[in-house]
Amino acid sequence: MPTPTPPSRVGAPVVARPRLPRWVGEIVAVGAAGLACGLRYALDPVLPPGFPFLTFFPAVILTTYFFGLRAGILCAAISGLCAWYFFIEPVGSFVLNVPTALALGFYAFIVAVDIALIHLMRVAGERLAAERAVTGELYEQQRTMFQELQHRVANNMQFVAALLALQKRKVADDPGAAASALDEAQARLETISRIHRRLYDPARIDQPVGQYLQELCTDLLGATGARNIVCLVDVPPLRFDLARLTTLSLLVVEVVTNALKHAFPGAQGGTITIRLDCLDEGMTALTIADSGPGIPVDFDPATSRSLGFRIVHGLAAQLGGTLTYTNENGTVVRLVFPDGPRTAAA
Numbered sequence: 001m002p003t004p005t006p007p008s009r010v011g012a013p014v015v016a017r018p019r020l021p022r023w024v025g026e027i028v029a030v031g032a033a034g035l036a037c038g039l040r041y042a043l044d045p046v047l048p049p050g051f052p053f054l055t056f057f058p059a060v061i062l063t064t065y066f067f068g069l070r071a072g073i074l075c076a077a078i079s080g081l082c083a084w085y086f087f088i089e090p091v092g093s094f095v096l097n098v099p100t101a102l103a104l105g106f107y108a109f110i111v112a113v114d115i116a117l118i119h120l121m122r123v124a125g126e127r128l129a130a131e132r133a134v135t136g137e138l139y140e141q142q143r144t145m146f147q148e149l150q151h152r153v154a155n156n157m158q159f160v161a162a163l164l165a166l167q168k169r170k171v172a173d174d175p176g177a178a179a180s181a182l183d184e185a186q187a188r189l190e191t192i193s194r195i196h197r198r199l200y201d202p203a204r205i206d207q208p209v210g211q212y213l214q215e216l217c218t219d220l221l222g223a224t225g226a227r228n229i230v231c232l233v234d235v236p237p238l239r240f241d242l243a244r245l246t247t248l249s250l251l252v253v254e255v256v257t258n259a260l261k262h263a264f265p266g267a268q269g270g271t272i273t274i275r276l277d278c279l280d281e282g283m284t285a286l287t288i289a290d291s292g293p294g295i296p297v298d299f300d301p302a303t304s305r306s307l308g309f310r311i312v313h314g315l316a317a318q319l320g321g322t323l324t325y326t327n328e329n330g331t332v333v334r335l336v337f338p339d340g341p342r343t344a345a346a
Contacts, residue, residue: 025063025071032059033078040087052087053079053107060111064118076111080104139195149211160189166342194219209245210235213274217256226260228269238250244319248286251315255288255333258308263292270330279336286335294327307317 036059040052047054056079064072085092088100141195167181194216210233240248256272264270270291277285288340304310312333321337 018168020067022070026074027204028067029063029071029075030078031047032063033075033082035059036079037082037086038084044087052083052103053110056080056083056107057110057114061114061118064115065122068122069115069119072115080107080111083107092292122282130238207239208235208237209240209248209276210237212245213249213252216253217272217274219251220256220260226264227331229264229272230270231256231262231272231274235274238278240275247315247318250287251312251335252286254308254312254315258312259288259292259331263290278339282339283336284339286337287332289328289330289332291330292329294329295325297327299325 033056036055040055043055056076059079060072060076063075081094084094084100084104088103131280132174164185167185171178171181171283189289213235214231214233217233220225221229221231239245252274256274259272263272273287273289275285275287275289279285313323316335319335321335322336326332326334
């Protein structure tokens with residue numbers, strides 16, 4: 001399936017207008033009012049009477065548009081005073097009479113409307129820019145998740161193919177075990193399906209690793225009917241990227257499933273403990289221990305023909321980790337692997 005092409009505008013970088021210090025706008029407002037006053041004074045000989053605010057309106061509009069509400073109001077106030085003092089009769093005074101009050105009222109109404117409209121336009125523009133930025137981020141997240149999903153599906157198809165190849169070898173060595181091999185393959189594929197339903201559930205996308213592993217183990221105990229076995233998860237509040245979490249989940253499922261099959265014969269109860277420890281030098285240790293009888297002293301997992309052990313070693317290799325088996329009042333499986341991308345859970 002091809003990667004979707006981004007829309008022509010959605011996801012495009014949004015260049016936000018830089019936030020200038022407040023005093024810059026105030027200085028510009030004073031300068032714009034002064035410039036408008038000088039220009040009006042220069043045009044006074046060629047203008048007929050009755051246009052005291054002619055050059056001040058553009059100054060207020062431009063100041064408000066480029067420097068915001070505060071600067072626009074300041075420019076309007078200074079411009080009104082300049083027009084009143086220099087260009088409204090009697091010139092050179094702040095005498096307030098009926099004609100002057102009407103002129104100033106007209107000016108105040110016009111600049112108030114202009115400033116309000118420009119301010120609302122600026123607010124709408126900033127809101128639109130913020131929404132475009134959010135839309136762009138959401139698109140990038142969806143594109144990344146889509147690419148990750150494609151990668152995961154391809155890897156899992158390879159995993160399924162390798163799993164079937166291993167089962168085929170098992171059947172070739174023991175043709176009578178064909179039904180059992182198919183049952184094991186079916187169980188593992190169903191487990192992978194459950195893992196992926198959890199991984200790609202939007203409600204669990206930000207779930208900490210510990211909570212996720214606890215729910216996964218609960219599913220395994222329920223699927224096997226092991227009511228007398230307890231699974232304890234002790235994991236710090238961390239999150240892993242999707243690829244690493246998938247591989248880690250498959251490994252935990254395989255080891256826990258093996259413990260459920262072999263560590264507790266009959267109706268014997270017991271405990272399975274899962275720990276995740278952050279080590280020095282960017283390493284993490286995953287420890288899975290059961291309270292069963294433990295593995296035989298002369299057992300070497302590296303030379304074992306068990307399909308489960310080979311799957312676990314393959315998954316450990318995908319994580320770039322080192323896998324060890326020991327007896328400590330039961331079987332202890334320890335995987336030390338590089339941290340990779342991870343973040344602390346909120």
